[in-house]
Each structure stands twice: as C-alpha cells, then as structure tokens.
Amino acid sequence: MKFRCTVKERSLILNNNEQEKRSAGEKAVDFIKDGMTVGLGTGSTVYWLIQKLGKRVSEGLKVKCIPTSIHTERLAMNLEIPIVTFNEIDKIDIAIDGADEVDKDLNVIKGGGGALVREKIIAEFADQFIVIVDQKKLSEQLGKHFLPVEVTPFGWQATAKYIANLGCQVKLREEDEKIFVSDNDNYILDCYFEKIEDAAKLNEKIKMITGVVDTGLFIDMVDLCIVGKGSDTEIIKKQ
Numbered sequence: 001m002k003f004r005c006t007v008k009e010r011s012l013i014l015n016n017n018e019q020e021k022r023s024a025g026e027k028a029v030d031f032i033k034d035g036m037t038v039g040l041g042t043g044s045t046v047y048w049l050i051q052k053l054g055k056r057v058s059e060g061l062k063v064k065c066i067p068t069s070i071h072t073e074r075l076a077m078n079l080e081i082p083i084v085t086f087n088e089i090d091k092i093d094i095a096i097d098g099a100d101e102v103d104k105d106l107n108v109i110k111g112g113g114g115a116l117v118r119e120k121i122i123a124e125f126a127d128q129f130i131v132i133v134d135q136k137k138l139s140e141q142l143g144k145h146f147l148p149v150e151v152t153p154f155g156w157q158a159t160a161k162y163i164a165n166l167g168c169q170v171k172l173r174e175e176d177e178k179i180f181v182s183d184n185d186n187y188i189l190d191c192y193f194e195k196i197e198d199a200a201k202l203n204e205k206i207k208m209i210t211g212v213v214d215t216g217l218f219i220d221m222v223d224l225c226i227v228g229k230g231s232d233t234e235i236i237k238k239q
C-alpha cells in the first residue's frame, strides 16, 4: 500500500527540512575564527551559513572567503563578505559545504548543484573540511543519490558510454530544457547506480576515463559533519 502525504503534511516535512539546513548552516559559523581564510560551499544549506556569516562580518569578524561557485560569490558579495581568489592566498583554513549524501565514514556525494569541481579543489586545499546537512542526507552506504560527474563537452557521448559500462544509467544534466553548463564551461553527467559497493574504487575508475574532469565522490576528505536535527545540531567527527 502506498503512503500519500496530505499537502499540509508535505509542507511540514519541507519546513522541517529547511529548518535543519538552517540549523546546520548557522552552527558552522561557530567554527570560523577571526583572520581565517574560508572556502565557501554552494547550495541551499550553505545559503544559511552565508547569511549568518554576513551578519558576523557586519559585526566586525575579519575573514577572507573563496567561493566554490559564481552563485555563492554573488550571495557573499551582496552581504559584503570579503572575497578573494587563489592569486591572493596561499592556504585555506577551513572549507564548509553542503552534501547530497553522507555515509557513516563521512564519505560524501556532492554536485547536485553542479559545483563539484571547484568544491573539490577548495575542500582538498583546506586544512579542515566541514559538511553541513539535514538528517535526510545521512545514509548507511552511498548510492541513494545519483552521482554527478563533470565532463568535457567534447566527446561527452563517448565519456558517458564508458561510465555507463561501469554499471549505471547516465543522464546528461539539463536545466530549463537546455544542457546545464558548469561554472567551468563543462557538462554534468548524472549517474544512477543501483548500489555503490566500493565508493573509493568507483571514484578511481571514473577518474581514469579521458573526458572526466572529476566526480562528486569526496572520499576520505571530510573532517567533521554538522547534521541539523530540528532546531538543534549533531556533530559527527571523523573516526
């Protein structure tokens, strides 16, 4: 028997979800200290982080932020959060970003918003990488969410076939009936696996394919995960 939500129940679920994103995003600001260079992630959870960070900056917090997307850069600039590029920094103290799925070992799938390459470059370079999520993103084993993979536009059809041979359905991402183009002028292939047995191995295999820029699998990169739980949060540290 199928369970159907009433409109009211559905809106309560959505609101709760948004509240959890907000709780996680706002809590993450506690980890940003005066003088830090901060990698700013992308997405609807990071939105809440940026709002609160903007407030702290207006109250006198001194930070430099490097955004993972043009969208985030605009949001931050509107709040007068100081923005820098890689030309102006030699380290990133902390990077904070959302995720589409997080497993018990804090391996994650990212890229639902198509920002995975810049996000990975910044997360890898940061001394500390924190992900912020609502409870729905937690999972025993990665694979509930499709896996975004950024590829070069040239020959994407061939790249897609090689990825499909690894055991998934591949869909070229579209937005408003047009091909979605990333901030790096590349395409995104959304890959639907029934199950991901070994995420690290899969990441390596996909990255070996010519034409792949990078995958949304962030393996062994997360130091800490902040999970929104209603208006509270739980902090999960890497074991």
Ligand SMILES: O=C[C@H](O)[C@H](O)[C@H](O)COP(=O)(O)O
Pocket: 041, 042, 043, 044, 045, 046, 097, 098, 099, 100, 110, 111, 112, 113, 114, 115, 116, 119
């Ligand atoms: O490309 C987008 C990013 O990886 C996002 O951080 C991820 O999709 C999570 O986004 P949201 O917080 O909107 O669910």
